[in-house]
Amino acid sequence: xxxxxxxxxxxxxxxxxxxxxxxxxxxxxxxxxxxxxxxxxxxxxxxxxxxxxxxxxxxxxxxxxxxxxxxxxxxxxxxxxxxxxxxxxxxxxxxxxxxxxxxxxxxxxxxxxxxxxxxxxxxxxxxxxxxxxxxxxxxxxxxxxxxxxxxxxxxxxxxxxxxxxxxxxxxxxxxxxxxxxxxxxxxxxxxxxxxxxxxxxx
Amino acid sequence: xxxxxxxxxxxxxxxxxxxxxxxxxxxxxxxxxxxxxxxxxxxxxxxxxxxxxxxxxxxxxxxxxxxxxxxxxxxxxxxxxxxxxxxxxxxxxxxxxxxxxxxxxxxxxxxxxxxxxxxxxxxxxxxxxxxxxxxxxxxxxxxxxxxxxxxxxxxxxxxxxxxxxxxxxxxxxxxxxxxxxxxxxxxxxxxxxxxxxxxxxx
DNA sequence: CTATTAAGCGGACAATTGTCCGCTTAGATT
DNA sequence: AATCTAAGCGGACAATTGTCCGCTTAATAG
Numbered sequence: 001x002x003x004x005x006x007x008x009x010x011x012x013x014x015x016x017x018x019x020x021x022x023x024x025x026x027x028x029x030x031x032x033x034x035x036x037x038x039x040x041x042x043x044x045x046x047x048x049x050x051x052x053x054x055x056x057x058x059x060x061x062x063x064x065x066x067x068x069x070x071x072x073x074x075x076x077x078x079x080x081x082x083x084x085x086x087x088x089x090x091x092x093x094x095x096x097x098x099x100x101x102x103x104x105x106x107x108x109x110x111x112x113x114x115x116x117x118x119x120x121x122x123x124x125x126x127x128x129x130x131x132x133x134x135x136x137x138x139x140x141x142x143x144x145x146x147x148x149x150x151x152x153x154x155x156x157x158x159x160x161x162x163x164x165x166x167x168x169x170x171x172x173x174x175x176x177x178x179x180x181x182x183x184x185x186x187x188x189x190x191x192x193x194x195x196x197x198x199x200x201x202x
Numbered sequence: 203x204x205x206x207x208x209x210x211x212x213x214x215x216x217x218x219x220x221x222x223x224x225x226x227x228x229x230x231x232x233x234x235x236x237x238x239x240x241x242x243x244x245x246x247x248x249x250x251x252x253x254x255x256x257x258x259x260x261x262x263x264x265x266x267x268x269x270x271x272x273x274x275x276x277x278x279x280x281x282x283x284x285x286x287x288x289x290x291x292x293x294x295x296x297x298x299x300x301x302x303x304x305x306x307x308x309x310x311x312x313x314x315x316x317x318x319x320x321x322x323x324x325x326x327x328x329x330x331x332x333x334x335x336x337x338x339x340x341x342x343x344x345x346x347x348x349x350x351x352x353x354x355x356x357x358x359x360x361x362x363x364x365x366x367x368x369x370x371x372x373x374x375x376x377x378x379x380x381x382x383x384x385x386x387x388x389x390x391x392x393x394x395x396x397x398x399x400x401x402x403x404x
Numbered sequence: 405c406t407a408t409t410a411a412g413c414g415g416a417c418a419a420t421t422g423t424c425c426g427c428t429t430a431g432a433t434t
Numbered sequence: 435a436a437t438c439t440a441a442g443c444g445g446a447c448a449a450t451t452g453t454c455c456g457c458t459t460a461a462t463a464g
Contacts, residue, residue, distance in 0.1 A: 007460055010412060034450060045414025050452065114325075117420085117451055118316050123372050123379070154398045158391050165373045166364050170325050177325070189360050196356045197399045209430055212442060236420060247444025252422065319421055319450085406464090413458070420450080428443070434436090 014052055016042050021059050030060065030107040057115040060108045061128050068130045071101050075137070087145040088199050092191055094141065095167065098134055099190060102169055103183040109169040126164065135160045151198055163194070216254055218244050223261050232262065232309040259317040262310045263330050270332045273303050277339070289347040290401050294393055296343065297369065300336055301392060304371055305385040311371035328366065337362045353400055365396070 006014075020042040024033045035056060039049040053059040075097060082090055102109055113125040125131060138160035145151045167190060175181040181189075208216075222244040226235045237258060241251040255261040277299060284292055304311055315327040327333060340362035347353045369392060377383040383391075 005461090007411060009460070013412090035452080036450075039414090046416095046452080047414050047454080048412075049414095051412075055451080114316055114320050116320065117318060118320070123316075123375050125372070126376050126380075152398065152402060155391070155394065158395055159399070161373075162368050162392075162395055165370065166368045168367065170327070171363075171367045173325050174328050178328075189357070190364075192357065193360055193364055196354065197361070200354060200402070207431095209441065211430070215442090237422080238420075241444085248422080248446095249424080249444050250442075251444095253442075257421080408463080409459105409461095411458105411460085414455105416454090418451105418453080420452105421448105422450105423448075424446090425444105428441105429439100430441085431439100433438080 013042075013044060013048060016044070017049060017052055017059075018062065022063055025060075025063070025107075030056075030111050055115055055117070057112045057124070060111045064105060064108050064112070064128075064130065067101065067105060068133075071097065071130075072133060079137075087141055087148065087150050088195075091138070091141050091145070091198070092195065094134075094137060095163075095191060095194060096187060099167060099172075099187045100183070101130075102167070103172060103186065106169055106172060110173060113169050125168075126161075131164055135164050138163055159198075166190075215244075215246060215250060218246070219251060219254055219261075220264065224265055227262075227265070227309075232258075232313050257317055257319070259314045259326070262313045266307060266310050266314070266330075266332065269303065269307060270335075273299065273332075274335060281339075289343055289350065289352050290397075293340070293343050293347070293400070294397065296336075296339060297365075297393060297396060298389060301369060301374075301389045302385070303332075304369070304374060305388065308371055308374060312375060315371050327370075328363075333366055337366050340365055361400075368392075 017038065021033070021038050024038060024041060033056075035049060036046060038059075039046050042049070053062065075094065078093065079090060082093070112128060126135075139156050142151075142154070142156040142159055146153055146156060172186055175186050175189075219240065223235070223240050226240060226243060235258075237251060238248060240261075241248050244251070255264065277296065280295065281292060284295070314330060328337075341358050344353075344356070344358040344361055348355055348358060374388055377388055377391075
């Protein structure tokens with residue numbers, strides 16, 4: 001008895017949902033589209049929708065995958081060829097690219113981080129693949145910097161976590177809405193900050 | 203025509219709501235109590251409840267006021283008498299106390315930061331009095347440290363903001379749930395981190 | 405080709421949050 | 435004391451999210 005694969009109709013629905021949701025999100029904005037509306041537009045039932053994606057946050061996480069895959073590929077490639085550059089430069093490049101991605105996909109990231117409905121035991125943001133990846137790479141580079149004495153000793157893991165919590169979509173939204181920052185200004189401030197606190201550069 | 207004060211019955215209801223909500227929150231946990239239930243327990247209508255507090259986050263913000271008032275009084279008093287101590291020590295003391303408060307009132311802070319229902323243009327967390335206060339005091343101390351050359355130059359305002367985003371209830375919840383950290387371990391890690399990145403101490 | 409069965413389907417339902425609006429009433433005015 | 439009016443009241447309603455369960459069907463086994 002072989003393992004039952006996903007049924008063909010189910011796979012088609014999965015694609016249909018992603019396509020429909022993506023279109024609706026782009027047209028009306030992620031916030032304004034309800035799960036009911038997605039199901040209706042796709043011509044399927046609520047149950048079918050929720051069977052695939054248990055929340056809008058789930059859907060957004062999935063829709064981010066494409067951009068994210070490109071991000072990791074390009075970054076891995078960069079890190080490969082830039083291995084000889086100072087760790088400091090590579091770290092700042094990583095942050096720079098991450099901030100670009102975050103600002104570009106701000107609505108998606110925000111819905112993932114602060115879902116419409118959320119309860120205490122669902123702080124899933126730090127466990128989505130993009131964040132895990134960011135943290136892992138940060139930690140690796142930080143550890144390398146510590147080992148090569150390019151920065152003073154620190155707890156690479158905790159520092160990586162702290163950077164992930166510091167560079168987050170809600171902070172960006174706050175800076176954009178309350179301070180009228182542009183994406184570039186946000187990036188500049190964060191990079192400056194970490195240049196100064198991590199590397200003591202000026 | 204004099205300014206109309208809040209009607210007596212309204213003021214009584216306000217107290218009644220706070221008292222009822224507080225009791226229900228303590229008994230059943232903030233998460234498990236619905237606004238409907240609060241209204242019903244208090245013997246008032248939904249409309250009356252929402253007229254006072256437009257969301258559970260609002261209610262929690264109000265309920266935090268008491269603890270927070272005590273916090274600021276004690277802190278201001280400390281800062282007054284500790285003005286001669288190194289800024290570094292005062293900064294770490296501030297963070298230490300803030301983390302204690304946050305851990306103690308974690309559920310409240312979390313509901314304020316990540317309300318049950320939330321939309322993009324409502325990242326209110328950074329604007330509640332406790333956070334504004336924390337940020338202001340951080341900024342003042344950081345600036346003092348910079349001016350007296352106790353730390354290397356940095357953007358006091360942005361650094362203060364970054365610390366507020368780094369020391370936040372969701373990060374605590376993550377560390378508690380995924381890493382099984384205790385409140386004391388959380389505090390230790392954060393203080394270590396900032397000791398190292400801000401002050402280069404060991 | 406037929407039978408079997410588990411995965412899939414979908415809309416009705418429950419639970420929440422938050423709004424609305426006609427009725428009531430506290431309290432200032434005269 | 436009588437009047438007036440804006441603030442207050444409260445429950446019905448709308449909008450969402452998320453669950454449930456009897457019916458359907460794709461895919462495998464014989």
